[in-house]
Every structure is written in structure tokens, then in C-alpha cells.
Amino acid sequence: MGNRYKILELIGEGGMALVYKAECTLLQRIVAVKVLRTQYSSDKEFVDRFRREAQAAASLSHPNMVNIYDVGEEDGIHYIVMEYISGTTLKDLIKKEAPLPVNKALRIALQIAEALKHAHERNIVHRDIKPHNILLTADGRAKVTDFGIARAISAGGYTQTGVVMGSVQYFSPEQAKGAPVGPQSDLYSLGCVLYEMLSGEVPFQGESPISIALKHLQEEPLPINRFRQDLPQSVVSLVDRAMAKDLGKRYPSARVMIKDIQAVLGLDAQSEKAEDYPTQVMDSLTEGTMTEEEQRSGTGKTWLVFLISLFSACALFVFGFIYLLPPKQPVQVPDLVGITLNEAKKVAGDYGLKLRVVREMHHEMQTGLIISQDPVAERTVRRGREIKVVVSKGAETVHVPDVTGKSRREAEIILEEARLQLGEVYTELSSDVPRDRVVRQKPAPNMVIQKGATVDLYLSLGPDYDKVEVPNFIGHRLVNVQARLASLGLVFDSYELRMSSYPEGQILDQQPPPGSIVPLGTPMKFVISGVSPEDTLPNTGEGNTLGLRKEKKVNITINQGPEDQNVQVVLEDNRGRQVIYERLHHPGESFAIDVESYGQARIFVYINEILSYDEKL
């Protein structure tokens, strides 16, 4: 499909679309492809709306959303390509495990709210938040899917009994009424989802969608704390406020709701923002709760330590000194960095200070040890003051992908997606791996290493290693070519300068010429462009053999696809072939390039080394 997606298997079926697992042959990654059912594909108005909404949703990118990579059409079949998530839906989790532990439910709600905040800030309302649309990845991250799709359906006037029945249980009163729907409607639905996670029951049950919709309008749900005893009042109010029928009483924005959830969880909004992956948020929350337990059970131990220390005169002195101080006396903040939380609790207790704990991934500090504190050591504060400590959750690790057999560029993209970096690139002999393809990599595939670490590549010199084909270097800059020569099995010999209108350092000629087959290690000679003070060459009226001079603007728009797209524009004219533009761009960018040509001319636009456009000038 799209010459790019190989369908592997059907993984889901909805009222509107079929979902397939597929392989993106370009990037060698697994994706999910949602294909619109044919009954909808034939309705042009619907299809346009579907594409518009999908494209709007594609502009969103957030770790708590199922990201959309591509929206396309082939032979009348409309499809959306999105991130493939192997995991379950929140609906499955609720069916299996509800009522969920309070922290777990709040952690999931927090992530949904983060995704909503991101979308709402870009004026996109989901309109169909329900547990079926929340996917949970194997590592516990929540991801919201189907942004904007609901709008396309409802505007089309399609009725889908199964789907509507599922959705109406989470419909906001304004949706039930058919009134205008806004960001707050998503928050109501999220409230219903939270209600269900905590209680195991949807807030309103009924025989038909109509009767449920009526209840959303008229009835109050059974108070959530009727279902379980362990709900703090803060959680009850949170659910109530999210599910308020009156918009004035409901959370005004996802941002405010996030703040409340974080407050209930005892999270610090600032430090949450510092974390770039929501999985970490989840981990930090569970650990946060454990810490409280540790704290409770830890008091006994602290006392024991005190009794022991009573035997030491020195400790007795410290004890007396600190504990006889009246409250609110100023104390100097002790240094807590580099010690464990339990140790820090003891020290802070000695000083009459409290600790507030935040957990973060950290690549240097060992797991369980304190990375930083606020206020910092030696500051003078009053007793009873709370010290915020950030505790390390250890380094984030990633699974090394297999890039053997790939080109350097492909390998680089794959490594980047795996949150690793390209390290050194070497060449080596290989009898079975094609030239310029990765023979091996270090670390090897499937190792687990620190996020952001480097992976070295060994590229093949090709099975025909004693001979190499000389590539075309004309039009490239000598400095870049010199760096590449070794990996191609060639050696730099020398260069001479020639005045020209081309940029300084650009290669005008090469020896041996492009395409020659030469022995490995052949020395290369180049002619490069020297300084040309006044572009005399093209402008000489007389003896101008270059041909007619033309100017043209070439407009380029970057389509959906990989985040980094290398755009290379090559001009072929009477002066030869040269690269006139090369830069990384991102999807959605649009720009123009001025092209100046002489005589017969043609330009070629390559995106990620694939010819995507060419034009005769």
C-alpha cells in the first residue's frame, strides 16, 4: 500500500474501519494501518472530512497519544497510518482488574489529561474519550487514539449502534443534548472513565443509548465513595468536578485538572514537566506511594537507631542540641545529595525537617539515591520546613535495534527512533553484505543499554572488495568527500584549484572519472573551485558558451512521514551537475529555493535519497 506499507495481519475491526498490522518498508518499522470501510469510502463528503480530521490529528504528537504518521488513499481506499501499539485497551484492564488501585487509576487519568491538554491547546477536541480508545503499552504507558475521528462520523450523520452504545456511556451532557461540544466535554468523558476505573462500573447504566443519554443530562451518578472505602475526599471531589453537568462547575481546562490530579498524587508539577516520558511519571507515582509506606514502617527503625545512639555521648549531645530547640528555630539545611532516601529521612528528622519526594530517571546517580534537593545544603530555614528531594530511578535503558543489512542513513534513522545515537562508522571487508550496508554493529542487536548511548557501525566494502566503483563527486564539497573516501575504499591524493562561478571548495572534476571500476585504495585527484572575485564567467556577453540564463523558484512542501527528511536539490545544466541545496526538514514545512540555470536545465529533488520530484526548466 502506498508502495510503502506491507499488510501483515488484521488486528482489529471497528464499525467504521479495519485495522491492520503492517510493515513500513521504507523505515522497516511496524505500524498500524486503519482502513476506512468501503461504505464510507464511497461518500466523498465524508471522506474529505475524514481526511481533514485525520490530518489535523496528524499534526499532534505526544507520548500519550497514538501518533499518526501518514494519511493516504490508494485506489479509492482511504487509510491512516499510525503508531503500532502492542498492548491492551483500558477497557480490557477495567474488565479484568477494576476497581483499580487509586494511584493506578489516577496515573492513567493523568496521562489521558496530558494528551487532552496537548490537543486542546491546538484546538482539537477528541469527542469520544472512552476506555476503548485508551491503549496501554506493555510498559504501562497510556495512549489515547482516534483523535478527531468522532467528529468526522457524527458530522456525516452516520449511526452505528454498537459504537454509539459504547460511547454514550461517556458522553457529556452537552453531547447528549446535541449542543456544541468543546474541550470541557472531553474532561467530562475523562471523569466518567476515571469513575469507571475506580468503581468498576460506568456512571450510568440503561437499556438503550437514549436512556443513558438522559441520565447524563438529568441524574447524578451514585457517589463514587459508595463503591469503596479507601477513596480520599480529594479523589471524590476530583471525579465530581470532572463530571459536573454545569460547565461553570466543571474543570475549565485539562491543565487545571492535571494540577489537581498531581496534587492528589503528591506530585510536584514542576518536576513532572522535567520528565520527558510519561512512563516515568507512572513509575514515580507508584514509588511515591511506596515511599509513604516506607516512611510509616520506617519510624520504628528510626527510634531504634536513636536508642542505640543514646549510648554514644556524641549522639546524645546532637540529640539534645537539636531536639531541645523550640520549633520554628532556624536550622541549616543538611546535604542530602548522594545518600539514600532512608538515610535522608533520618538526617532530615534529626534536623526537624520534612521531606517531599519526587522520582526521576537519571543517567548518573544510582537508583534510590538523592540527585538534588531544594533548598540546597547550608541554606538556613525554619524547622518544620519541607525539603524537596529528587530521588534517582536509575538510567533509562533502551533495547538495541538490529540495523545489520541497512544503509547508514536507514540505520541512523532507526537508531534515532530507538533513542540511541550513531557512533563511529567504520568500513570493513565482507563477502556477503552488499557495499555500504551494515555488516555488524557495536553494541550488538538486542542488548539493553543506556538511552542516548552510541552505536558504532561497520559498513561493508562490498563482496567485490578488491575493486570499487568511483562515485560521482562532482558538485560536492571537497571537505565532505575527503571524509567519505576511506569508507569507499579510496584514497585522497591531491587537488588543484580552478577559478569558477561555483562556491569555493566545490569539486569541478575528478580523476578517475565517475563510474570507473578501480582497484581498492586507488588515489583520487580533484579539481576544485577556487575564489572567483566577480562572477565573471556566466555574465560575459561575448564568448558565453553557457547558454540562456534562467531563474526560477522551486517550491517544496514536506509531506507527513519521518520526523527528519533530508532534502537535496540537484541542478543539471550546461555547467554540469551540482547539489544546490541540502538540509534537514520536518513534515509540514514549506519553502522555496531560487534556482539559477544556464541552457538546458533540469532539477531533481531528493527526499531521504529518494527522487521525489524533477522538472525541466
Next chain:
Amino acid sequence: METGMATDRGRCRELNEDSFGWKDNLFVLADGMGGHNAGEVASALAVEEILRIDPNQDEFIPSLRLFLNQANQVLLDYAEQHPECRGMGTTIALVKVETDKITVAHVGDSRVYLWRQAELTQLTRDHSVVEELVRVGGLTEEEAQNHPHRNLLTKALGTQGEVGVEINEVAVDQGDRVLLCTDGLTSMLGKEEINQILSANLSAQEIADTLVTEANQRGGADNITVIVIKI
């Protein structure tokens, strides 16, 4: 199957010389030893070598034996070519998970435990001097836990020409949990403490993080690596 993994250099070591990785349903970790960063090289080479196996082939166990001996040879060759790495070696522990059974193999003192309904069973017997002493009845488990020579191994990869490898198959049920760990965990936490953490109602990743945090809490004398698999 749900998995969680964590590694940490501990509070006393400059470097993390443990390595680990996984491929499909095969999980491997190794604890390297040797001066400078030779230990790191040794553990990484061994894990890389094992991860070349196709875990789903029919002849898995014979092939595993072959790869373990191959890994041993790779280490010996490497040390031969890199004099600074002479004397390096590594432990290894690995588990292949299937629906009704796991295949367990190890060399040295990295361990595999099976947790079932709040009961923890050690599936591997350390190839260490202290463990040999326990086996013949010379030492109790408690004495072994604090024995000064508990790091003295009787077997490791990369230290001798031939390795006798123990490979066992163990039946498992849904709900069982498997723990692979290096001795940085087991020298800091007793079996009962490990059992308690594994019994907690936490995700596999949370269990892995908690194990490492607790080991550091107790002093973190060595690198700690854990892989937790909920079946």
C-alpha cells in the same frame, strides 16, 4: 508475559560491569570481572554471543550449549588479542520462557529464581567455592551469605578451555514470576526480602526498580542487574 529490567552500578563501584539483553522470549544477563573495564567487555561479549541464538528453533538446548562454549572461546580469543583484558571472565544466567516451561542455564553466581504464590525457589546453584561448601554441608545458608570468599567462583566464562554448563527445564504456570539477577542483588538482600518484593502487587518494572533501590539501600556493594518476568 510482562517484563521489567533494571541495572545500576551500585554505591561502591565506579563502573557497571554487568550486561544484559533480550530477544523474543530469551533473557540474558552477565556479571563481568577483570581489571579496568575488562569486566564490562567480558559480560557484553558473552551476552552478545548468546543473543545470536534463534530462541525458537527446535534444537534449542544443544544449540545453547554450543553458543555458551562459543562465547567462552570468544572471550579467550579476545583476551589473547588484548593483553589488557587478560584474566577477564564473566558469569551468565539466561532464561527462555515458553507458556508451560522455562529453560534455565547459568555459569557462575548469577542466579535465577522462580516465584510461585509467595514462595521463592532458587533454580540455579552458584558455581562458587562457598556454594560447594554449603552443598557438602560445611556451611549453613546464613554463613554463606556473609562469607568473605563468596565471590570466589569455581566456574566462569572466559577462564578455562571447556565450560560445563547446567541447563534445566522447569515447568511453570500462569501467574509465576521469574527473576534473573547478578550477585549485586543477592549479596545485599536475603531470600525472604527478595520474596517479599516479588510478592508485591506491582508491575514487573516496578518490582525490578524496587529490588535495585533496596539493594542500594543496603549498601549497594556491587553492580546490580535484575530481570523480572511475570508469566
